[in-house]
Amino acid sequence: MKPYRDMTPEERHHEYAAVKAHYDELKALNLKLDMSRGKPGRDQLNAVSDILNVLTLEDCTSGSMDVRNYGNLAGIPEARAMWADILGCQPSEIFVGGSASLQLMYDLVAKGMDFGLLHSEKPWNKVEGRKWLCPAPGYDRHFGISESFGMEMIPVPMTAEGPDMDMVEALARDPEVKGMWCVPKYSNPDGIIYSEETIRRIASMKPAAKDFLLMWDNAYCIHEFFGDYVPFPDILSECAKYGNEDMVFEFASTSKITFPGAGVSVFACSTRNMEYQKSLLNAQIISYDKVNQLRHIRFFRDKAGLLALMKKHAAILGPKFRCVLDALDREIAPRGIAEWQRPNGGYFVSVNTMPGIAKATWQLCKEAGLTMTGAGATFPYGKDPQDSNMRVAPSLPPIEQLEKAMEIYCVSMRLAALRKLLAE
């Protein structure tokens, strides 16, 4: 096998005919496969379904309050304590939300828009040229929040160590730059872990905007699928070292620990931010679902129980990621038409094809019955300047379907690459 770039035109035509025939065979199977979103598979959900009946009537009334009734805006003390243990901060710095950390993130940005944050001179809806830093490739739903609130989104390239910090520091000198998205551990989609140096530079930033908001979405904080749990610094105390304790809000959830549709989310922030946010949230909600908070605590028991549970997920997810990487190594590497990350955790494999074929690959997959994350979706406004990045999400399909999906994906990419090279 030769890299496609090194083939003669005749060799490419020959290869094209073979790949096209393979593609047509797959298409004729009329499959319906989905690698588009980071949805846990049914086997993962079954592995945690004891949570459904773990809570007793006695549990509800035996703690510091009756969790069934109104009250306790910031969540039950047991849940605040456990999340503090996981994230490395203080229980008083934890706010426990509902089933979606996305909602907590959206609501926080909305609070900035409507009322301003703790150090805002005015609400962001009064800042005409408001901007947001968007390390890319990144998470489309993050970008969706910024876009919906009319932020000008500025893409920042990702490196192997996290966002390009020279560029972040330069851009943050603009007082209209009001915040930045970060997925610091097993970033979506690259799967890399921000380096200590990157974290230090982020925590010590001096943005021109006094109300700059560091959105630290630690979505995959304990989500290793290869190897053991990797400890990770507490961003709140890192920021506090540099007098930036009010700059950061950290987010996490159990969406990929228990149930995506029925988990528990949290944010962590300085106690001053907590008081201010509680004063605003008090008009919005009396408390999130405290029974579900306690249900989760009874199910996990403690941090050790939680990490043991993540090993169960890893036992299911590991082979799926292995399947994806093996297929890429076998089918794509020898052709030299893409590169990819080799993450140890998170929910994605980030593939960078040769420029100009991501959309075509996506379209070919679709026509053969495989739904992939939209090409471009990992960039602000859906615009990947290289038309190259693709997010592979292997978690949902059972492994036998996944193998078929990867066959379609690799053949589609090869076909798209050959078409592009033949047209040059």
Add this chain to the structure above:
Amino acid sequence: MKPYRDMTPEERHHEYAAVKAHYDELKALNLKLDMSRGKPGRDQLNAVSDILNVLTLEDCTSGSMDVRNYGNLAGIPEARAMWADILGCQPSEIFVGGSASLQLMYDLVAKGMDFGLLHSEKPWNKVEGRKWLCPAPGYDRHFGISESFGMEMIPVPMTAEGPDMDMVEALARDPEVKGMWCVPKYSNPDGIIYSEETIRRIASMKPAAKDFLLMWDNAYCIHEFFGDYVPFPDILSECAKYGNEDMVFEFASTSKITFPGAGVSVFACSTRNMEYQKSLLNAQIISYDKVNQLRHIRFFRDKAGLLALMKKHAAILGPKFRCVLDALDREIAPRGIAEWQRPNGGYFVSVNTMPGIAKATWQLCKEAGLTMTGAGATFPYGKDPQDSNMRVAPSLPPIEQLEKAMEIYCVSMRLAALRKLLAE
């Protein structure tokens, strides 16, 4: 016994000494009682706690989707169908939320502020003199939402049939009046049911603002405690009769059916509003807790099961309301110092004292260990022009505590009335 107004000064002094002695005795008991909020009591929560373990793993996967996973923004079909049955609208008109209808209400007003509603010319945050109609006495948390978004709140007197509609119609001619709060059945706090004529006039309104928002908080839609379930018109079809289908959002929840801290909330609206709201909500949340939605459906089984459950609540609440009304009839009526409503459902008894003594009564209660809803809280900005309305919330205390609480309340009111009359 004589009405206090009819007493001679000497009789009043005599009465004052006796009431003061009684008050001092009660105060010396150092009680800690709470009639401030519409919180269900522990006996009510215990009566529904089978819901904790009603859901099985099979339930989660046997319906139209796996409720444990991501997806279905508007909620599970079973929950949409059941709420449509309760409210009298179509399943497609129902959006199922999280544990708090307050959150759905807040978020809807926030959407109006940030993006505008379906028929808005511009977001409300660009409408400088935005105003909101607040039938009063009303619900403090409603007023809290309007106030936090900088609406000028205009109080509208409540009558025995609902808000004073002559005034509502006149005020709605102002294009800066963007909406109105309504609790149409067992209104908070008056406990009255809007009359058919009031509902017709509301549904047929022609407000100057094309984006006028009728917030129809049907919080007590099936919450009778005396007598049988009273059917109630579907406001969506009422509004549609007059071409106003996009003017109204209806809200309801199970906060006072299952658990206040862990229930399910809904809004109902026209399908056009639904599409628009979903397009906005899509940036905020993937779905609310669908497992809890299904848990509720399995627990209720059907509308008949739900109404049977409400009878259990009524069996607990009825005697508590009877206790409140009996105390008022016995201790207050003969003195002629207050009037009150006699509701058949809801969570409150609305008491109107003689002008100028509500705050003093509240303060005396507090000093004797009884927390009441703040005097004035039922009016916008906490300002009751008559200093008269007090909301009595009998649901939380067990009946023996409630009797003591009513003793303190009645004695405090008598003391406050005598002080006022003696000072005249």
